Amino acid sequence: MRARSDVAALAGACLCLSFLGACERVVPIEVPAESPRLVVEGRIESPRNGAPDIPRIRISTTQPYFEDRPATPVTGAVVLLRDGTGPPILLVAGAAGEYVGAPLTVVPDRVYSLEISWGGEEFVAVDTAADVAPIDSLYFTPLAASPNERLATLSFRDVPGRPDRYLWDQWVDGVRLRGPTASLRFRPIASDIGIEGSAVSGFAPFHSVAIPLGATVRVRQQGISRTTFDFFVMLNDQLARDGWPFSQLPASVKGNVRARTTPARRPSGYFSVGRYDERTLVRTR
């Protein structure tokens, strides 16, 4: 639920009442610099139908803030994934800092840990695998502002009796929707506050992305833990900052990855384990 961001947007619109001069400007500024830190993007997922999926961890490093080049992938790291039952799974470096391993099936409520060794330092992250409610149906609904346009829309029923938190992804013709565009500044997440055990219909997680006629849409609904949910809340808050008085105060987004060797060298990023459900549909009309 984006209540807070809606209120902030409303307030920002009201600010337009006073515009007679420039509202914003890009300025040159010098900022402090620090030595590179590790960045972990870890989403271990498998479908809720029990089929395995390939675990993928992307590792990179931070860079100076005004360095206008892609992120630096990390190579040569040793990445181990443990599920507390058998031997660890070794993830092998692939392209662009992505480490992959043998397919695995996520078991809900099991505790998974990620261990990274790199540059003489040890890093670790822990997450409890989250389950997810199944998608009942995927369909298209008209966009409110443009009735000829269509949104990918879901129906599902939240599972009663357990706290559920959701993260959504969407692919259009095989291309995953990701930022940074004005409509994709936030990662669509939600908790089950207000829908505990209820049926949800007509919900479009990417509510501003119109699906072209003939396009194939794949929507993934993933369960995430409380830790991952908090991380994305912080991330969304920071991504929503637009300089207006009602923005969140600037703050680093701190995830659940820890530096074991040198605690002050805290990595950025997150490690999340959960199951997902997907639906695919082609817009034919």
Next chain:
Amino acid sequence: MTTCRGWVAGASLATVLATAVLATAVLATAVLATAVLATAVLARPVRAQSGYRAVTEWLEVAAKGAPLPSPLGVRIAFGADGIPLSDALDALRARAGLALAYGEDVDRVRRVRVALDTMSAARHLVRLLQGTGFTAMADATGAVVVRRVPPPAASAVPPRFRLSGYVRHQDTRDVVRYARLTADGDSVRTQSNADGRYTLFLSPGRHRLRVAAIGFIPLDTVVDLTASTTLDVAIAPRPVQLERASVLADAAEPDVDLRSPSMSVARLDLDVIKSAPALLGEVDPIRSLMLLPGVSRTSDFTTVFSVRGGGGDQNLVLLDGATVYNPTHGFGFLSVFNTDAVADVTLHKGAIPARYGGRLSSVLDVRQREGNASRFGGTASAGILASRLMLEGPMPGMGGSFLVAGRRTYADVFLRFSPDPAMRDVTAYFYDVNAKWSRAVGRTGSLFASGYAGRDHHSFPGVASAWGNVTGTVRWNQFVANRLFHKLTLSSSDYRYAIGLSAFATRARWTSRIATTEARVDEQWQLDPRQRIEFGGEAAGTVIRPGDLVSAESSAERGPLTPVRVPARRLATAAAYVGYDMELGDRVGASFGVRHAWARRLGPQLLYRYDGDAAVVFDTGTGRFVPGRLRDSVAVGAGARLAAGGGFEPRAAVRVSLGASSSLKASWARTRQFLMLASRTNTPIPTDVWEPFGPTLAPLVGDQFALGWAGVSGSGIWEATAELYWRRLANVVDFAEGQDLVLNPRLETAFVQGDGRAYGLELFLRRRTGRTNGWISYTLGRSEQRFSVGPGLGINGGAWMPMPTDKRHDLSVVLVRSLDGRWSLGGTFVFASGLPTSLPVSRYTLDGIIVPEYGLRNGGRLPPYHRLDLTLTRTTPRTELTLGVVNAYNRFNAQSLFFRESRTDPLRTEAVQTAIFGIMPSLSWTIRF
């Protein structure tokens, strides 16, 4: 449970009281000792001459049968008709054959007159000398000496009468608060209180009385006291044209009362500050307060203000005694105070009187006008942003007077012309209504009922919201037995908001509310001209509904939203206070008091308990505060206690006069706060919720020490003050990252508590009269906080960091120039250091999005802020036309600095400053009828 820091928790009652008394007595002791010694030297005992008795004594003896000394007992016929006393004595001497002597000072006595009558010579003597200041002494031989009546002994208490009553506006009969009354020069003085009541102690006879108040023409009159008297004094307001010409500077009287120990107080006269340049033509008292030392803005957009570095929620805002929880409109753009309805505004920045409590940094006491009791009238005005209408007059049928004032904005009309379709659908307006009825109760009492209701409405495609305050106050004032000023107040305040939004494709309604009901009694007892006692108490109940989320619709296609109701919080508070004001001679004055506050957090509620009683813990691995481990939860029944807090809050102030035109002052005040505002944005927004203290959230405690100097030039044209302050704060709040403040039933897991400190120097210089007048205000200050859980652990490693409101320099210059009788030109220039901000030290990529990684919190600064506002006003007896321009040279004043990806190159990042407004003209027109 987070505990208070050692210096607070360890203070015992005896230590606290002793320190309060000692702090005020140190300076006074030496002066008092000197005064006593001087009195002893100057006072001499009166001795009667040997063998002589007063003739009156001889007559008393004679009444018991003893004979009078001859020839005092001789009966003669005698009278005097307007002749000098010496001639009358000569005549009596001759008629009665007295051996009578008198000194040369008898010749200076005015003429005497006694009717022709036959009686003893002794009785003629007594009758003749009555009221002349002389007395007759006689010995046993009948020899008489006439001498001056000796002065009374030093220990004798001269008779005193009380002169008391109300100071009132000559035309409207509104009470005039904080008017100064002096008798016979400056030998006897007092000030009308917050309800316009005054008391003077004077000797019998005639006295010159002077009454002066901000915005009024001083009144000089003569009173002749033969007994204690009730007298209402009416003073005339300064004519509008003369006001505009003379004293915008009268807009503030921060600490100019040289004879009072009170300090760190600012009072505004609304009629005068209307001359100041106003944003979009809307005069706002809170924006005007920000031009005074020690009061700063947190952003151009908002009227949320910071006092000596404190947060916006640390200011207690009162309207006729009722708490206003969100005193802003339009997301903070304007305050809720309509200048047409407000009589005066008083801000206590420090040395907060013992009758106030509940907030750490300041008390903003706003009083509504009572309406014109003499005739009907009003004003109407229209501007770019809003229109206002005010009506007042005698109340038909009920007696007394009434006032009703309303305003409504319509600026969103301009959005209809926006090229952006989204903007055209935006609704944004607010309205508010103030009302008050008051009437006298007998000759010495008064009763009033006042209220306020305001509402903001805003909507944007997909989101609609409304919020507002409703307050009500009933007060009865009564002067009892000519000694005690009694005040009984019942008040209520209610702030609520409602937001309609879309949640999971369902229309939902999100509401929140905070409501307080309070009763209080205040007594003021003027013991004598130099001593006054105040005492009283209050009790309040507050209910907070942090958030309810319910479905706003239900249909076959869209399932209903499961209601979410965050359990209500209940807070009961009470306080009792006593204060004592005294003057030790003419050079030293002191005011000390103590307040004791009690607070109870009550059920029914589910009490969450955490390991180690810590709702928030610091995770060293991730470097952030995270919720504590939940152990269990316990249901607490209705009225049962979840948590208790409170303690003594000493208040002390002392004044030492350095001469007739300057004084030194010092003060100390301890304050407590049991409610905190959960807000993590740059500026509080209407949907922020209040959270009371609890088992794991300690009340805030603060101490403030101040040392000041105040002076007035010999001509009275210039006033100046300088004040040093130092504050220490315990349990200030910040918020754990990632924790949602919205609809969170365990909001205590979001609060982090630490220490704060602030210190600074405030300078103020004002020219009070002349064609050009105004003031310069400068503050040099620093405010810091830290959240440490151990060496190197906590926010910024537990080190001290600037508070979000920290400004090193803050300068305001306000000038008004009268061009002629009708035109006046006003200008305001402000300069301030930039607010703290956080700077990134690196960046990384997640899901293709570049995310900044920040360094030290508040480790950077925005650029300095400066702005010039101008206003041109044309005033006639009935109308006023104001042209203004804010930010006359279109300075880009950065309010924030944020970092984002470039819109043209996703790999490139940029730093962006935002400003709230550029140059803004305004126009407003007011008519009085």
